Amino acid sequence: MSQTIVSEDHAPFRRLLRPVIRALRTAYIQGTSVVKLMPSERAIQLYYKYRRKSYDFQWSMDPGYRKGLKRLMELCVAENDTVLDVGCGTASATVLAAVKAKEVVGIDLSPDMIELAEGKVKKKGINNTHLVTTSVEDYTPEAPFDKVISSFMIPHVKPSLRPAIYSCMYNFLKPGGTVGLFGSRGEVCDVYETREVIEKNLTRAGFEDIVLYDVYDIYRIAVARRPIDK
Numbered sequence: 001m002s003q004t005i006v007s008e009d010h011a012p013f014r015r016l017l018r019p020v021i022r023a024l025r026t027a028y029i030q031g032t033s034v035v036k037l038m039p040s041e042r043a044i045q046l047y048y049k050y051r052r053k054s055y056d057f058q059w060s061m062d063p064g065y066r067k068g069l070k071r072l073m074e075l076c077v078a079e080n081d082t083v084l085d086v087g088c089g090t091a092s093a094t095v096l097a098a099v100k101a102k103e104v105v106g107i108d109l110s111p112d113m114i115e116l117a118e119g120k121v122k123k124k125g126i127n128n129t130h131l132v133t134t135s136v137e138d139y140t141p142e143a144p145f146d147k148v149i150s151s152f153m154i155p156h157v158k159p160s161l162r163p164a165i166y167s168c169m170y171n172f173l174k175p176g177g178t179v180g181l182f183g184s185r186g187e188v189c190d191v192y193e194t195r196e197v198i199e200k201n202l203t204r205a206g207f208e209d210i211v212l213y214d215v216y217d218i219y220r221i222a223v224a225r226r227p228i229d230k
């Protein structure tokens with residue numbers, strides 16, 4: 001793992017927060033690495049059964065994550081879109097998309113994360129969102145979506161199985177639809193993908209017009225389009 005997990009930004013407030021953010025990110029990255037060693041669906045469900053309690057608190061402390069999600073919405077989600085959030089977890093991206101889009105579906109393997117997601121959606125009074133406990137692989141949408149978004153789900157999938165997940169995302173989209181993936185950079189920790197690997201996986205799945213944005217200190221957003229005629 002590279003050591004630069006917090007920006008060397010010297011603004012005084014950021015400098016004060018840096019040790020806290022560093023500790024939270026280290027905990028997150030190590031936690032994700034643990035899941036990498038237990039890549040069964042059951043292991044992920046168990047992990048999130050216990051991990052869920054601290055999950056939102058940890059991310060709420062990370063300004064880069066919040067800004068990254070906001071940027072993902074700017075890049076990917078438009079009014080009148082139907083959106084699928086793959087590996088929605090506690091619905092942090094789902095609720096942001098729901099404010100902008102026509103309709104949002106959030107899917108996640110973990111019933112515990114979906115329970116928290118349902119609570120969040122209800123608390124925010126959002127009524128254009130549907131949440132489903134399912135793995136990406138088993139999900140069959142009623143109709144294809146304009147947009148597919150996914151935040152920090154790919155690292156949970158064994159690298160050899162990732163091409164299949166990218167293909168699922170491709171198939172969830174209407175022709176001409178857009179995928180937007182938010183995560184950390186592979187240069188920060190090998191659980192995440194490097195630019196080359198993301199491009200390779202997106203291309204292999206059939207996506208085109210691939211653009212990668214390095215956002216904030218350790219994050220990355222990949223945006224790509226399913227060709228209109230395929």
Ligand SMILES: C[S@@+](CC[C@H](N)C(=O)[O-])C[C@H]1O[C@@H](n2cnc3c(N)ncnc32)[C@H](O)[C@@H]1O
Binds near residue numbers: 048090110151
């Ligand atoms: C790190 S969390 C990210 C949650 C949320 N997207 C966010 O940004 O906070 C990863 C989520 O992906 C889910 N997940 C992992 N593998 C999955 C799969 N094969 N199908 C569906 N969800 C999966 C986990 O249950 C977990 O909630």
